[in-house]
Amino acid sequence: MSEQKQNPADSADQTPARPVVELPAALTVRQLSATIRQHPIEVIKQLMRNGVMANVNEVIDFETAAKLTADFGIEAKPQPVRSAAQKKKRPDQEYLKHLPLRPPVVTIMGHVDHGKTRLLDAIRQTHVMESEAGGITQHIGAYQVEVKGQKITFLDTPGHEAFTAMRARGARATDITILVVAADDGIMPQTLEAIDHARAAEVPIIVAVNKIDKPGANPDRVKQQLADQGLVIEEWGGDTIAVGTSAKDGIGIDELLENILLVAEIEDLHADPGASATGVVIEAEMDKNRGAMTTVLIQNGTLKVGDIVVVGNVFGKIKAMFNDQNKQIRKAEPSTPAAILGLPAVPNVGDTLTVATNERQARLQISERAEKKTATVTLSSLHEQIASGSVKELNIILKTDVQGSIEPIRTSLEKLTTEKLSVHIIHAGTGNVTENDVMLAIASSGLVIGFSTGIETGAQRLADAEKIDIRQYDIIYNLVEEVDKALKGLLEPEIKEIIEGRAEVRAVFSAGKKVNVAGMYVLEGKATRGARVRVMRGSEVITENPMISLRRFKDDVREILAGFEGGVGLDGFNEFAVGDILEFVRREKSA
The missing domain is CATH 2.40.30.10 (Translation factors)
Structure with missing residues (x-):
């Protein structure tokens, strides 16, 4: 078999051609970044390497831009000059850029012991505005600092709970999130919650690796943990800014603030001071x-x-x-x-x-605000909302009993994504469903799924008030099957449990042969005639039986409100004990 020689010219023709872009005679750094699909920070860095100092809104000429695109392996050609008539046809969609820039609003989040408050104090002490020397005299939940003639507003909130409470009521109050992670401790459960809350809000994250001066500090371990969560830092080839800090000694504070201003520049934050507030x-x-x-x-x-x-x-x-x-x-x-x-x-x-x-x-x-309250997403109504086009993604907050259950459930649910609807697990964790989980569901128009775990009393009360769907399962197959049926419109109406009230057994009385009645004090809500009664002893459910009598002193009553005493008898149950908690339960089909 003869071997055919390859023509050198053919070989040259097979060399991949460089991508080509057309650039105008002058353009901003932001426009160039978008054209060559590179992050603005990377473009600014490359310009600096080429000896050009420019921010994202600064205009550069064609020659400077062409040299930079070549560094990224892209060939630049001059854009054809358009006629005046052609230019007139171009709609002006850049009116926002004519409005004044506004200061960025920054929230600091992270684990409780990782130095959030100290970091805020360090920023406040070293960068109070010149006209406000003397420090903050009254805490009003926010303050401004001045860095190189530019203002930054910090929200002094108690973490992601308040951050999400604002979003739950329809307000996006934050432009940038500072995630504080202690270098000697690493990522903790609250850190993961903060990451998920910031991502759900689609807010840029800057990481402050704090306490780098402490013995046992290991910033590289923190960076690896961040990468495991999808936050790959810049020095590792990602786009997440990470700054080493020590709130105690003031290390890295200036660099952190400069990076806030850089991200704010990229976000291009404008507002109209002349508008109605x-x-x-x-x-x-x-x-x-x-x-x-x-x-x-x-x-x-x-x-x-x-x-x-x-x-x-x-x-x-x-x-x-x-x-x-x-x-x-x-x-x-x-x-x-x-x-x-x-x-x-x-x-x-x-x-x-x-x-x-x-x-x-x-x-x-x-009155208009009351009428405009948005409908919540429930599994029962999901198919209709998809069909109407009002819902295009299903946001789920997942709580499980153990960490090992999270990934198989996450993987199974995200596989249910279709062309019409994408399924996202926006937060996953272990333990009972909390008020914070429900608040995140409100803010993200999502629902809560619990697997082999309970619901805290406050969380259930908030979910009932805000009509947030909480579903509980013990078998993964049943969980996935129900969500799949909901997507296809095959899900039967849910029988929803409503706990109307809770009471404590204070005494046990005999009401006849082998019949006992619980003397109780209603702790919250109300005890209503006709409800089913669940008897709790510690964390164990002893029984759940129909009510046969409800009395206040000697009178039969329809209900007993919180703060009052009464007696209750159950059908087929007499083994009350002092200290038992009674839950008064009603069930109804969900809409």
């Missing part, structure tokens, strides 16, 4: 001297003393405003926190603020 409540309390004190973060427009504001379901006229120095101010511009006086009641964290022209319009806004 909108904002979000970040703290609220009843001051015994001043009345309702509400701290709001202005997101757009300018809030002024004398404005009539609608906050949640209350409205009032602003009598006074204070900054984070407890100084009275006349106005608050975008990204500025301000404590306001003038509301008749304390609103909720996360409630939105808008300005009304008069009281009549304020009342109208409140």
Whole structure:
């Protein structure tokens, strides 16, 4: 068999051609990044290597851009010049860029002992604004610092619970999240929760690897743990910024702040100070001297003393405003926190603020907000919501008894993704379903699935109030099958359990031959005639039986409210013990 010689010219022709892009005579760094599909930070770094200092909004010429694209293996050609008539046809969609930039709003999250508060204090002590020397005199839940002439607003919230509470009420209050991880401790369960909450909010994450000065600190281990969670840091080829810090000694604080400004530049945050003010409540309390004190973060427009504001379901006229120095101010511009006086009641964290022209319009806004409450996602209604196009992704918060159950359930559920609906596990963890899990479901329009685990009382109460679907299973096959049926519209209506009240057995009385009645004190909710009664002894369920009698003293009653005593008898059960907890249960088909 003869061997055919390869023509050198043919070999040259087989060399892969470099990609080609057309570039205008001048463009911004941001536009160049988008054109060559490179992260803006990588483009800025390469420009610096080439001796060019430029931010994302700075304009560079064709020659500079062509040299940079070559560094990324891309050939640049001049873009053909268009005629004036052609330019006129181009719609102007960049009006936002003509608005002023606003300061970024930053939330610090992480595990409870990893130094969040100390880091905030270190930033505050070294970078208070020059006009505010002397430090913070009043804590109003947020404050501003100044770095190289630019402001940064920090939300001093108690972690991802408040962060998610704001999102649950429809407010995106944060632009950037700082994830604090202790170098000597590594990623902990609360760190994982914080990551999931930030991702669900689609907020950029900067990692502060804190306590790098402590004995036993191992930043590389932390970086590996971050990579395991999909946060690959820049020095390992990823796009997650990580900064080594020591809040105690002030190490890395300047670098952290500079990176916040860099990410803010890339996010390109604009607002219109001339618009009617909108904002979000970040703290609220009843001051015994001043009345309702509400701290709001202005997101757009300018809030002024004398404005009539609608906050949640209350409205009032602003009598006074204070900054984070407890100084009275006349106005608050975008990204500025301000404590306001003038509301008749304390609103909720996360409630939105808008300005009304008069009281009549304020009342109208409140009624419109009540009508616009979005429908929650439930397995029972999922198929109809998919068909109507109102739901395109199913967000699930998964809680299991043990860590080993998470991955097989996650994998099985995510395989149910279809062209019309994608299934996402936005948070997974072990232990009982908590209020925080329900809050994340509210914020993400999702549902909660528990596998071989319980539901905390507060979580069930919140889920009932907000109509959040919590499903519990003990067999993985049944769990996956139900979700699959829900996607296909084959799921039978769920029989939902509602716990109407709880009571404690304080005494046991004889009511005849071999018949005992529990003397009880109703702890919460109410005991209602006709309910089924579950008897709990410690964490064990002893029985669940129909109620046959409900009395207050000698009178038969329909219900006994919390804070009152009474007696209850059950069909077929007499073995009450002092200290037993009685749960009054009603079941109904879900809508």
